[in-house]
Amino acid sequence: MSSVASLVNTLIRPEILALSAYHVPDSGGLIKLDAMENPYSLPQFLRDEIACVVADAPINLYPDPNPAALKEKIRHLLNLPEGMGVLLGNGSDELIQLLALAVNKPGAALLSVEPSFVMYKMIATFIGMRYVGVPLAQDYTLDLAATLAAIEREQPALVFLAYPNNPTGNRFDPEAVRQIIRAAQGLVVVDEAYYAFASDSFVPHLADYPNLLVMRTFSKLGMAGLRCGFLAGSHAWLAQLDKLRLPYNVGVLPQLVTAKLLEHHEVLLAQAAQIKRDRAALYQRLIEIAGVTVYPSEANFLLFKVVRATDVFNGLKQRGVLIKNLHGSHPMLTDCLRVTVGTPEQNQAFIVALQESIA
Numbered sequence: 001m002s003s004v005a006s007l008v009n010t011l012i013r014p015e016i017l018a019l020s021a022y023h024v025p026d027s028g029g030l031i032k033l034d035a036m037e038n039p040y041s042l043p044q045f046l047r048d049e050i051a052c053v054v055a056d057a058p059i060n061l062y063p064d065p066n067p068a069a070l071k072e073k074i075r076h077l078l079n080l081p082e083g084m085g086v087l088l089g090n091g092s093d094e095l096i097q098l099l100a101l102a103v104n105k106p107g108a109a110l111l112s113v114e115p116s117f118v119m120y121k122m123i124a125t126f127i128g129m130r131y132v133g134v135p136l137a138q139d140y141t142l143d144l145a146a147t148l149a150a151i152e153r154e155q156p157a158l159v160f161l162a163y164p165n166n167p168t169g170n171r172f173d174p175e176a177v178r179q180i181i182r183a184a185q186g187l188v189v190v191d192e193a194y195y196a197f198a199s200d201s202f203v204p205h206l207a208d209y210p211n212l213l214v215m216r217t218f219s220k221l222g223m224a225g226l227r228c229g230f231l232a233g234s235h236a237w238l239a240q241l242d243k244l245r246l247p248y249n250v251g252v253l254p255q256l257v258t259a260k261l262l263e264h265h266e267v268l269l270a271q272a273a274q275i276k277r278d279r280a281a282l283y284q285r286l287i288e289i290a291g292v293t294v295y296p297s298e299a300n301f302l303l304f305k306v307v308r309a310t311d312v313f314n315g316l317k318q319r320g321v322l323i324k325n326l327h328g329s330h331p332m333l334t335d336c337l338r339v340t341v342g343t344p345e346q347n348q349a350f351i352v353a354l355q356e357s358i359a
Contacts, residue, residue, distance in 0.1 A: 038222035081207040103157040111156035115330040140168040169297030194299035196272035315357025
């Protein structure tokens, strides 16, 4: 073994050596339906306004470390209860890490359900925190009894619940979520990354529970390239988490462009409404294909099951369509694939490629 490899194996923690890096496949030349991105471009008038903002941006200076005006825009859009604020992050991933770092006392546990967003477990591993995964029921709903029992047994310092859930797409029963919040002695974070496509939110309930925070990202709404996420909740929580936030974590351009886009929030919400209509049409097309089992979704993607999922995934890719292969990622996702809802034209190309790949 070379001296460099020997040193790496000596110094890097064994659980990090055992990890695989988060893989982002090359999508060049493909219809990209693998990453839950908004497929619609912005209208020309808004692109022109953004161009003006960017042209005058002071990129020679560090960004505003506390962009009060942007935070106030978000507070207003959410209609946050009195006493609640927002903490900005470089996407949701940074916020998950801040939360885990803040509560990671010796022996502390981070609990979530499985399958769910992979970064909950990965970030727990990154920072050396104990992770507890509670399997969902076979139909991907919350196994409330098992989750409550795990909370009682493990006493987690931090609980993450994706609402709706990724990669299954379903929204958990809100009363079950409330029972989990009440049962937990630690902090509960409801991750509403797909809020724009769902029919419910826990934002109005922030003042009802002292241990509740709501996390959102604008990525799915059409700002994936800006990497802007936020936590909403009590100033008492946010003040402590802010101590762990690295300075200047949200750049000049993301701050300015996000603020401009939020001035035209109705444009993005209209696109989200179109995506919901596209989702319903795509769901209907999938149910009509023999051999495909598709699951209801309140997100901007659909999970479906098909025999020989990896072969079908490869067949789709050969026909120019990239989706997400979940087979092998979790025992409950055997033979599962996930497709982002695209434009009607993209969805049609996907359906044709899928039919050819299954045949």
